[in-house]
Amino acid sequence: MHNLPLYQVDAFTNRLFGGNPAAVVPVPEFPSKKLMQQIATENNLSETAFVVIRGKGKFDIRWFTPTTEVRLCGHATLAAAHVLYRSGGNDLDKLRFKTREAGTIVVAPAEGEGNYRLDFTVDKPKKTRSSKKLRGALAGLKPVEVYEGKDDLVAVLKNQEQVESLVPNFHVIARLKRRGLIVTAPGKEVDFVSRCFFPAYGIDEDPVTGSAHTLLTPLWAKRLGKKELTARQLSRRGGELRCELRGKKVRLTGQAITFLAGQILLDRL
Structure with a gap:
């Protein structure tokens, strides 16, 4: 070979x-x-x-x-x-x-x-209900809103501090029957921040997740009333993205x- x-x-x-x-x-x-x-x-x-x-x-x-x-x-x-x-x-x-x-x-x-x-x-977000299992995955934290996309579940939190300080329950996330869980909130220096967890796929926390932003971009575009957004993924390594909603496409x-x-x-x- x-x-x-x-x-x-x-x-x-x-x-x-x-x-x-x-x-x-x-x-x-x-x-x-x-x-x-x-x-x-x-x-x-x-x-x-x-x-x-x-x-x-x-x-x-x-x-x-x-x-x-x-x-x-x-x-x-x-x-x-x-x-x-x-x-x-x-x-x-x-x-x-x-x-x-x-x-x-x-x-x-x-x-x-x-x-x-x-x-x-674009991965169009669909609003859904929270659940006891999701709150367990979020260590008891109550999300403001919950959405689902083709692969992942998204929990919108109150602020960047909640996203930064979250200590998720990976065992529960692995049993959500989704690829993974995204947590997101308005950013202090950018339009929105996020963290992404995929323990069922062998990745407890992903450093920067492009695919997640095909779902997060239309979500925040609607919430903020703008099509061009700045984003930061708050993992230990961290990453920066510019996101743009272009009809049925997301440009990163x-x-x-x-x-x-x-x-x-x-x-x-």
């Missing part, structure tokens, strides 16, 4: 050791799902993206956490685009990533050094920086 290139990129940040680290593995064709999962488990990052070149500016992409394949991942798509542009794709106006379940994601350079913009299909803008480049040595398999 051939060795594979491996890149590790910090996404939604302009500095090393910030944002959300993702592995990017360009492949001529997707390996078996078993092997991709083994590689993602070995990488032990929140996401590993596998990318196949299909034509000029056209790619297939799949994402794996340490435990499972996911429907959509924003930060690993940003990481993949960063690798492709830095590896000789500077002549490409746009990159189109075809996914299995989330449509086609379009990525292009944005205004400002090292910025990229990503266009995703952020930066990325490469941490390492190497090889996955599979020749002994």
Whole structure:
């Protein structure tokens, strides 16, 4: 079996050791799902993206956490685009990533050094009721409102301090029958802040979650009456995003920086 290139990129940040680290593995064709999962488990990052070149500016992409394949991942798509542009794709106006379940994601350079913009299909939030289990997940905290999207549950809290100080119950979150739980509130220096928890997918707290903002952007656009918003994810590493609601699309803008480049040595398999 051939060795594979491996890149590790910090996404939604302009500095090393910030944002959300993702592995990017360009492949001529997707390996078996078993092997991709083994590689993602070995990488032990929140996401590993596998990318196949299909034509000029056209790619297939799949994402794996340490435990499972996911429907959509924003930060690993940003990481993949960063690798492709830095590896000789500077002549490409746009990159189109075809996914299995989330449509086609379009990525292009944005205004400002090292910025990229990503266009995703909007995840429309639907208001729902709180529950005893959700309050248990929030360590007894009562949310102001609760919404659900295609993958996640969103609890809107009163203020940024509640988001920052929350010590969630990961065991209960893992039993919510959703990909995970997002908590969010108005921000002090940005329009909104959030934290994201996905213990059922092997990630207790994700540093910066692009896919969550396809749900948070329309939610806060409606609450604040504006279509262009600034966001900060309040994980230990932290991350910054510019979000824009564009009809049925959400545009996220952020930066990325490469941490390492190497090889996955599979020749002994």
